[in-house]
Amino acid sequence: MKKLLISIKTLLLLFQLTSALTAEAQINIQLGSGTLWNNAIPLNSDAFYSYTQAIYTRGEMIAAGATTAGMISKIRYKTVNVTPCGTWDYWTVYMGNTTIDSFVLQTDWRPVNTMNKVFEMSLPLIDVSQANSWVELTLDTPFHWNGTGNIVIAVDENRPMGNVQWQYWQGYTATTAPGYGRGLHYSTDFFNPDPVAPPAGQVISNIPQIQFEFTPDGTLPVTFGPLSAKTTSAGLQVNWQTFSEKNVDHFGVLVSSDGKHFKQIGELASKGVNGNSSAKLDYGFFLSVADLNSRMSFAYIPAVFAISLLLIFVNRGNKRWVLGPLIFVLVISSFSCRKDQQSEALTGLRQLFVKIEQVDKDGTRSSSAIVKAQTD
Incomplete structure (x- = not known):
């Protein structure tokens, strides 16, 4: 009993150490502050369809504590008010490294094939109690910031229903150069814009405040x-x-x-x-x-065979116990000879x-x- 307690304490200590290392490796990076509002990026909730891009600079990342390249596993946008998200809840998000620091022309969209799709699903239910709080997106595929360029984030909102009331986001305008042209957005009620070839949008300086859950390179194996x-x-x-x-x-x-x-x-x-x-x-x-x-369907056969042998050994005086496991093993083994038929099923x-x-x-x-x- 004493040995068991020591083992449990050791496991708990290892778990706490692992959790501490993971927590230490992750950094919460926030870009932007203040009380400025934004109603266009990451999306325009008043339109049926919306496509936007925003640029966050390397200088901002460094100033916020990301001094080296690393992995972004979550992003968060801050709400001001909250309108029913059931009409603007389906997001496809792309992220990429870019050398540009601003949009100049209305057609300066960053090509979607230079970015990675990191999120595609409906957001969690958001209600009025979450006004002035952060909406968190856990990325399907974490994004690797290279540490030398800027970050561009594209949001494609595909729910064909608009709201009577605007959804506002906490925004900011960068005070350091370039403080202009950091956002580009397009919205419409008539068709779903294709991120591969979006129409000309509108260039703005006000972009959303954002948080990144960031893990610097080298802090994990x-x-x-x-x-x-x-x-x-x-x-x-x-x-x-x-x-x-x-x-x-x-x-x-x-x-x-x-x-x-x-x-x-x-x-x-x-x-x-x-x-x-x-x-x-x-x-x-x-x-x-x-x-x-074979590896998915029949990996359990050796275990079944071992259990059967154990039953035979334990119950060797009872013929029924000997015969049953042997028949079971033979039947299971015969199935493994039908790989072609099973493979056809797996293809589907x-x-x-x-x-x-x-x-x-x-x-x-x-x-x-x-x-x-x-x-x-």
Whole structure:
């Protein structure tokens, strides 16, 4: 009992230490302050459709405490008043690194193919009690700020319903150069503008106050970049990037049919020198349909076989207990010979989730974000 208590205390201490390190690594960065209002960016709630872009400069990031490149996992906008968000709640958000520091022309949109889609879903329910509070977006794919350029954020609002009352956002106009042309917006009731080729918008200096949940590079074992997965008739292709690695041994590729219970289907060694890198590294992993089906569906057979043997050993005096497990193992094993039929079924799988698990040389593990595999 005493040993058990010591083990529990040790685990609790390790958990607290891990939590403290994570908290220390993350920084809350806020850009902008004051009482200025903005009703156009990140969106115009009075119009059916809205597309906007805003630029936040490297100088602002440094002044707010982000002195090196790092990963942004959450962004927050501050409300002034609150109108029913059910009419402006579906957002697609893009983020990118850019060398420009302002918009000059009404057509100076940053190309969407130079940015990463980081968020696409309905916002949480927002009511009047949340006026003058921060609306938080947890990014589907964290964004890596390179530390040398500025950040551009594009918001595409796609809910075709307008409000009678404006939704205002807390804004600011930068006092340091360039304080002009930091925002570009377009809204209409007649059609949903395409972010790939948006119409001419309106240039403004007032942009929304914003908060970033920021993790500087080098404070965590791995800084994950974009992760993508795609299923085809041939199999599963997974690609990911890391922006920095520290003491990494290998990466495990894990899949799930429900997004909650994951099973490892393969692994790749770190490309970093002795598991360390400060440069961007690209990884690719492919598994055929037959192998994927086998590893997902039949990985439990060895466990079933072991349990059956245990039952046979424990109950060797009872013939019924011996015969039952043997029949069960034989039946399960026979299913594994039908891979072709099972593979055809897997090809039609419409829901497959993927994540990457990083394993350090000391055995410490951390995971990437979870993505849903696209079908070809």
